[in-house]
Amino acid sequence: MAARAKTRKRKRATKKSPTIRILVLRAPGTNCDQETGYAFEREGATVEHMHVNALLAQPKVLTRVHGLAIPGGFSYGDDLGAGTVLGTAMRTRLLEPIQRMVDKGGIVLGICNGFQVLVKTGLLPGFSAPDEPGILPGIAHETPERAVALASNIQNRYEDRWVTLKAVTDKCVFLRRGDVIHCPVAHAEGRLVCDDEVLDRMSAADQIALRYVAPDGESPVPFPYNPNGSVDDIAGITDPTGRILGLMPHPERNQFPWQDPRFHRGDAPRSPEGLLPFKNAMRHLRKTFA
């Protein structure tokens, strides 16, 4: 945290490849910003940490970065429902610049509370709702519909445990279909709920990105493999462009081999699985902004 305001650079980014800038957003109560930024840095990104007040004062920052990460935590305490306060602020004041960044090929990653925030903004699932009026009187941009919710876990309490995820989409730049990722969940509100029509629509558009599976890959799964009772075992979804990903589990908590609980048994993979989404996203960004 000492280096919070600083920008760290990793040597891995060779001279040839473009500089990829990722903005890691921080609000009161955000607490996974350092490790999330670090995972991007490991994959060669130049990471800038910023407080939401600063971004709200200068939304233009979003025109000079290639990606936005909204890390886990309890933004503003989550006392009104996870992600509500930050989600509302972003929905009213940052939607347009974010949408523009994504239009140009940029990415948005929301992990845990970041996913909850993205759902509150409507950026996920990102169904357009042209009929809905803008929130601030006088501003009438196209506001995406808030079509899914992340509700209280079925057991109604916070739960920290490792889960197995499987990428089930071809659409998302963070994932390749079939990728398997072990990483922990740690949340109280992660049960994805939506009506059947929304589920069908997401499914048809290949927007269901990650599912909870059993350690052997089996699906569907009961509790605790599905740790919150999420519909269809959904752990993460992407938007229609595939460049916005929200997920409840924390891949950034499996970026060093010794973080993997299999490590002491000698069964952990050499390359930590949690880095996959960061790797894939960076590959996409380098290609796009070459």
Place this chain on the structure above:
Amino acid sequence: MTTAAKSESSSGRGGKGAARPTRPVYRLEIGLKPGSLDPAGLEARTNLAEAGLAGIREVQVFKTFFLRGRLGPDDVERAAREVLADPVQEVFAVRQDLELPSGPGGPMRMVTVLRKSGVTNPEAESARIALTGIGIDVRDVQSARTYLVWTKAREKDVLAAARRALGNDVIEDVVPGRVRSFTFPKPTKRRIRRRTVPIRRLEGKALVTLSFQMGLSLTKVEMEAIRDEYRDIGREPTDVELETLAQTWSEHCKHKTLAGAVEMSDERGERRFENLLKETVFHATTELDKSWCWSVFEDNAGVIDFDGEDGVCMKVETHNHPSAIEPYGGAGTGIGGVIRDILGTGKGARPVANTDVFCFGPPDMPMEDVPKGSMHPRRILRGVVAGVRDYGNRMGIPTVNGALMFDERYVGNPVVYCGCVGIIPRKDVSKKARPGDLVVAFGGKTGRDGIHGATFSSVELHSESETVSSGAVQIGDPITEKKVLDILIQARDKRLFTAVTDCGAGGFSSAVGEMGEHVGANVDVSKAPLKYEGLDAFEIWISEAQERMVAAIPPKKWPVFKELCDAEDVEAFVLGEFTGDKRLTVRHGKTVVCDLDMGFLHDGLPRITREATFTAGGDAEPTWKPRKRYDKDLLELLGMPQIGSKEWVIRQYDHEVQAGAVVRPLTGTEQGPADAAVVAPKLGSNRGIVLSNGINPAYGDIDPYAMAMAAVDEAMRNAVAVGADPARIAVLDNFTWGNCNRPSTLGTIVRACEGCRDAALLFGTPFISGKDSLNNEFRTDEGELISVPPTLLISAIGVIADVRKTCTSDLKTPGNPIYVVGLTHDELGGSHWYRRKRRVGRNAPQVREDAPAVMKAVAQTIRKRYVRAAHDPSEGGIAVAAAEMAFASDHGMHLDLRRVKGTTRENHRLLFSESTTRFLLEVDKAKAKTFEAGLKKAGVAFGKAGRVTKEPTLTIVGRDPAGGRAAHELIRIPTVKLRETWRNALHLGEEA
């Protein structure tokens, strides 16, 4: 009152007495869409049923907001649509009743729970922030929860159960029906005057009465010292002065018993301590004089070297009495407080891990056995865990290590230990406020919260404590503290302050008093932003409102600091300045309400000598006939809540945040118990911290000296088992005791201190910080006094050079040999095996001279990676340790007790004795010879006693009780059965 005044002061709308048009209060009800799953309702149902409400068919919940401000119905509609109600899950109604769900049909009762005025309500405050953010000008917000309970029970019974299970009278109102209207209380005016308290003419009893009336918790001798001081000065003290003295002289702040003089007499003879702690626990540290100890016993927390550049620090605090009265708030502010201790260590440390150790009454205690005025242990447990969870998780600090103990004597007075570990640059370890520096407070606002917390913690609880002391309870606001953390570290790295400390017990009075001890300070309490109007000067001065820090900031750096705080919505203000006149001057505006000499404040406390005696406890060592089998015994032990799985607690804590978890509380494919936690606190570095604890009050019932030695040993071996280097472990002494004015109780703490000293010297392990909480007693209505057992918690913190060389306790590979290292003795005294039979015994486990050699040798074999799995036999002995290693994996174990070294040959002792300094190790087959050679060379006793089996069964064989020579099977149980028994030991969860 809060809500109204809160928005008042933060919206910056000044103008006292400005015309206040009465604005309407809008009611907004929000419920789940019909047919939705309602987890909160399910949980409420479980809790109501547990509180004794029978025949509940279903419970559903809806919430209500009351909003007041410059707004109309359209604004409220928009507030609901855009912010307060989720469009996917919820429906809402403005200014009218929400249509209630039909539920399962039949009679339904409604009950509503809402926060009392003056109690922090983060939900209401969040709503205000969010709505203001989208342009809705709301000034006052109140929120409530209404429970719909489908039951045939009478309203009276539903209400009674709700008071026990859904709300807490101390902080909440629980009322029948839904609440349709709410009146925001009017703020009261602030009283500003200097008030003196005539004391100079008082003698003896009158002084004691005065102390009692003002809630000062000062003794007659102390009151006399104060009176004499004011006779000398020639005036009467002010209320603020008396309050300040009471805070500073409290047991909580001054540790007057443990730092006092004691005359001890026991079977070892008579001895006198001028300063008990200094001559025992500190003495060992001074004697050991380790260069890697950077700061010991002087700051908020002890600091040891981490990697040369940074140090790590640790502190453990108790929050027993607040947790007895309001478990959620008490425990939450307990963890919040110890986190601030770390923030206030040196010029500020960054917290990297939390720990928690709780002692409660038995979870299965019949309700009728719970004394009046205290809550059922399960309710306390649930509340405490939720409090630690909600605070620790929101702070983004992983809670990685802990313990849960149960004993009847904790029923009225639970013990809640919260620990925090931080990391701090070497250059920031020291701090010193200088004359001319500004006294700057930042963080939360000041309210009437926790008035008299420091003095309250130093008196016994009784059945009326709940009502009399409710002011001592507070609800934390972790996000404010998280903001403080974010600011503090940035300011530290910009070198904006010369010193910082936390506002803990005693509030500003202790923080400013301590920082200014050597220079003096002059402050104006009217500068403090308040949660609501109407606070007296002394209330502002001693309020224990949470989430506040005090920093000494050179005037030219103040604007930078202020700007930093403004950018992240943290409140900061100048309270005054450090002076150089060695006086503590407190003003309210221009009125001086306190003018104390720092010398008298800090050194004027009269010293008294206390007497202490000790005679060994316990009962006669029972004799048992040898039995053929012990399967049942092992299963019973695994089913004891103290030994059984704590998974229900563990999983509610985020133990992964900050991405540093290496060894977690649960380990192995099947998730068995780990010995200690390993955390890598610096991203990108493989260097780690190990955290463990040792606690066993049952040994203390026999001899607290043995208990202290055993607790240090347990903490050490837990740390060594995961791979710590015993030469780089430091420990903390944390005492929770009964009333030490009784010589017999004081004697037990003297023995424990001596045990701490001797263990530290034996292991070469310094104490770096400590905590004592005395007067942990509960007086029942019948007048019976229940004192907690002597409860010493030893917390260990070690540094590990490479976290990749750590080890977990789950079995790894079939075919590998199992070794038992260390000696087993006839030491069942205080054991769980005896306890199961409600016996104590007399042979408490001893720590012997060879212990350091065993620790060192085992640590080496782990570091060299000969060891694949390591676990220490403690509660339940070798039998339980073997079972845990096996059921954490999908393998089994075969163990032959005849190969276990020791001074006892009887099967039951070999199985269940809790002798110290022993390890069960699974050793890599290929390295077994080298392993054995290493231990032999070190002169350490060990036996190759078993092997890892592919078949998932635990088999333990021993000597034939009939005298035959062949191995005799004592235990044979499939690991699945062991695991299930262990997992179901602690029934707390309502399962979905």
